[in-house]
Amino acid sequence: MSPPLIEARQVTRILPGEVPVTLVADINLAIGAREFIAITGPSGSGKSSLLYLLGLLDLPTRGDVLIDGRSTTAMTEDERAEMRLSRLGFVFQFHFLLPEFSITENVALPMRALGRLSARGITQRAEELLASLGLADHLRKTPDKLSGGQRQRVAVARALANDPPVILADEPTGSLDTAATAQVFGILRDLVIMRGKTVVAVTHDLNLAAQMQRRVHIVDGRLADDAQAQPPVR
Numbered sequence: 008m009s010p011p012l013i014e015a016r017q018v019t020r021i022l023p024g025e026v027p028v029t030l031v032a033d034i035n036l037a038i039g040a041r042e043f044i045a046i047t048g049p050s051g052s053g054k055s056s057l058l059y060l061l062g063l064l065d066l067p068t069r070g071d072v073l074i075d076g077r078s079t080t081a082m083t084e085d086e087r088a089e090m091r092l093s094r095l096g097f098v099f100q101f102h103f104l105l106p107e108f109s110i111t112e113n114v115a116l117p118m119r120a121l122g123r124l125s126a127r128g129i130t131q132r133a134e135e136l137l138a139s140l141g142l143a144d145h146l147r148k149t150p151d152k153l154s155g156g157q158r159q160r161v162a163v164a165r166a167l168a169n170d171p172p173v174i175l176a177d178e179p180t181g182s183l184d185t186a187a188t189a190q191v192f193g194i195l196r197d198l199v200i201m202r203g204k205t206v207v208a209v210t211h212d213l214n215l216a217a218q219m220q221r222r223v224h225i226v227d228g229r230l231a232d233d234a235q236a237q238p239p240v241r
């Protein structure tokens with residue numbers, strides 16, 4: 008059997024200082040293929056901190072995060088960066104697109120960084136990804152020419168650039184209106200259903216979380232509940 012895509016083992020993150028702050032404590036979590044997971048919990052409970060640890064954007068103080076069964080705490084920062092680029096995609100609340108580049112160039116950047124495709128192949132894939140998310144008419148535009156929902160779709164395309172099995176999203180609909188929220192949420196769900204991705208999303212929105220297959224609830228930095236919906240998402 009293949010190992011989980013991501014596995015947290017006893018993950019604890021403490022910010023050092025005169026008064027140390029525990030962000031997350033003793034988290035055990037295994038994330039498999041084709042899962043649609045909400046990370047929920049009160050404000051300040053550690054949801055984003057956990058997502059950053061799962062995404063190798065932060066390092067645990069104790070414990071380990073395994074990607075494809077491989078321990079990452081003992082890796083060099085270069086090895087972790089390669090793992091992030093090839094195995095994980097990120098979508099944040101604020102899109103973090105580079106304003107001076109076209110959306111095609113924004114989506115091309117992670118592919119350039121990984122260096123596995125030719126320049127031509129990279130542009131072609133960026134355009135195909137954007138077109139598959141309904142942005143074919145906007146390929147040469149810079150992000151400021153698009154709506155919030157469109158920008159978030161570009162961020163999804165960028166997250167998919169290197170075809171990672173997992174997309175990690177931090178409040179991906181947090182700055183969108185109702186219509187754009189429904190659209191971006193639908194896109195994330197389709198990543199699971201149509202493209203076989205695993206999507207892990209931090210959300211305040213309990214209505215969205217209720218539509219997801221699994222809900223991981225965090226309280227005071229600890230895993231308080233891990234519930235699977237029956238039947239699974241379709």
Ligand SMILES: Nc1ncnc2c1ncn2[C@@H]1O[C@H](COP(=O)(O)OP(=O)(O)OP(=O)(O)O)[C@@H](O)[C@H]1O
Nearest residue numbers: 022028029030048049050051052053054055056057
């Ligand atoms: N760099 C930091 N320095 C000090 N405290 C921090 C830092 N990062 C996070 N915290 C605190 O750690 C706790 C967990 O933060 P985190 O952002 O993970 O929670 P969250 O559940 O995602 O919150 P929210 O729902 O409000 O975004 C919060 O109380 C936060 O204020």
